Amino acid sequence: MRVYNFFLIIFFPLIFFRSLYKSLKFGENPKRIMEKFSIYGGKKSSKPIILIHAVSVGEVLASRKFVEEIKKRFPDHQTLITCTTQTGSATIKRLYGDSVLHQYMPFDLKFCIKRFLKKWKPEITFILETEIWPNLINLLHVQKRKVFLVNGRMSEKSFNRYKLVMPILDNVFSKLDFTICQGAKDLKRFIELGVNKDRVIKDYSFKFDSLSIPNERDNLKNKEKKLIICASTHDPEEKILVKAFSMLNNENAILVLVPRHPERASKIIKDIKKVGINPSLFSKNNLKIDLSNTVNLIDEIGYLESLFSQANIAFIGGSLIPHGGQNFLEALKFSLPISSGESFYNFQEIAEDLIEMNILKVGNSAEKLKLIWEEQLNSVPNQIYEKTDNYLKQRMGASQRAFKHLSL
Structure with a gap:
């Protein structure tokens, strides 16, 4: 361990100041x-x-x-x-x-x-x-x-x-x-x-x-609009997702961005305003989705499960960049069609299972995601209920x- 400890001490100032910077x-x-x-x-x-x-x-x-x-x-x-x-x-x-x-x-x-x-x-x-x-x-x-x-x-x-x-x-x-x-x-x-x-x-x-697998899923979904919940996103994924959504051209669809770190909200707003989109902030709308705006930004933690319960389809972030992806299972328990980028090595076996079951579709560009979302928004939810329930229960x-x- 001597060599490890030597290098750790050498690089420690960088480790410390990075940690201090993030805290402040x-x-x-x-x-x-x-x-x-x-x-x-x-x-x-x-x-x-x-x-x-x-x-x-x-x-x-x-x-x-x-x-x-x-x-x-x-x-x-x-x-x-x-x-x-x-x-x-x-x-x-x-x-x-x-x-x-x-x-x-x-x-x-x-x-x-x-x-x-x-x-x-x-x-x-x-x-x-x-x-x-x-x-x-x-x-x-x-x-x-x-x-x-x-x-x-x-x-x-x-x-x-x-x-x-x-x-x-x-x-x-x-x-x-x-x-x-x-x-x-x-x-x-x-x-x-x-x-x-x-x-x-x-x-x-x-x-x-x-x-905890919900007994009812369709009754929880929003009846007026079709919600695309983009969960645990990282910089610069929001820009790619907004571009894909803009190409979708679906009047009934609402894009809901849920960044992994909600403290990034001000930067995300600044970035997507550059393309002419002014998102509604969750914290400014009584912690509800603003159905009058096509793009919503969640700037609070602890609401992802509730958002998935209302969703029609889900995108899982940390996957359009070499981050390794985030957890698919919260979306899966609501039997949602799921999309992601190509980087999901943190959940490799689960991702491979879901691809084989035709639940997860993978696209690494705005153009590919737009095509995936078009297909998924027109899918029939009942077709995947039984598959997801069996898959989850067998692994608990x-x-x-x-x-x-x-x-x-």
């Missing part, structure tokens, strides 16, 4: 940056600690059933949930309030992690998805504290990056006590990176367990099954 830019209390140095002034507990690390809002939402199961199985313990982003932190507070402890995960500097572990002394640590923090895992291993990777995934892009730096990571993957991953490709990649093949198993994503339960494999 999005209006967070600057004091919270100190949590990333393991200087924590919040609530503590005398109970033994179970640590769950979920990097951002997606992992926090996906782990809800898993967290509930931990609280049931370990009533004499206190749960500490860490993350690294403001949206993740806000979601933890909204979901759990004071029922869990929460702070940012410190930077992976050795002295920060040592201080963090000395403060909390977690009996068990669960790391979600791909959050491999070498010093954290190494020190937990040295201290003989159990550490598990659950709901693990390893995209081809991440796999290639880890392969490059493996010589300086001191076989960090072999120090995981057990790994539960989401797919066959993930399983193969984790083993190749050093996870003991006897301590890894494949199951489905926890994200399936966070879904991974959050509970995980405990059968973990030596706790």
Whole structure:
């Protein structure tokens, strides 16, 4: 780990100032940056600690059933949930309030992690998805504290990056006590990176367990207009989506942009005003879709499920740029025809399943998306209800099954 720690110290000023810039830019209390140095002034507990690390809002939402199961199985313990982003932190507070402890995960500097572990002394640590923090895992291993990777995934892009730096990571993957991953490709990649093949198993994503399938779908949809919900979009996807919508030429259609980071709303408005479109802001319309305007912009968090329930079709963002896509499942549970760009490596197996089922259509340009939307807006919803219900129900339960494999 010496070489890893040497390079981490060399590049740390860039890491720190980037983190500080994002905190200040999005209006967070600057004091919270100190949590990333393991200087924590919040609530503590005398109970033994179970640590769950979920990097951002997606992992926090996906782990809800898993967290509930931990609280049931370990009533004499206190749960500490860490993350690294403001949206993740806000979601933890909204979901759990004071029922869990929460702070940012410190930077992976050795002295920060040592201080963090000395403060909390977690009996068990669960790391979600791909959050491999070498010093954290190494020190937990040295201290003989159990550490598990659950709901693990390893995209081809991440796999290639880890392969490059493996010589300086001191076989960090072999120090995981057990790994539960989401797919066959993930399983193969984790083993190749050093996870003991006897301590890894494949199951489905926890994200399936966070879904509640509605009994009725058609009754929830807007009867006056056809809504195209563009979820979790990133810069500059909004400009491409607005262009596709402008080419659609459908008088009954409304484009609803739901950026992954709603604090970008002012920039998005500025960008699309340049092409002569003045969107309605969700926060200025009593948190409702403005049916009198063809383009709406959602500048609040926590409303995506409600928006999907009213939608006719959905576009999933983070896919027109090399970001790896966002979660398809919230749209899928409402049996919506879905479109996306070509970059969905974060949800590769789910995307491939949906393409095979003819639910997901892929287009990487405004012209292609316009053609896809024309077809999907004229599709019959009943044709995919049964397919989506069966697909989702067959994959639920991974959050509970995980405990059968973990030596706790």
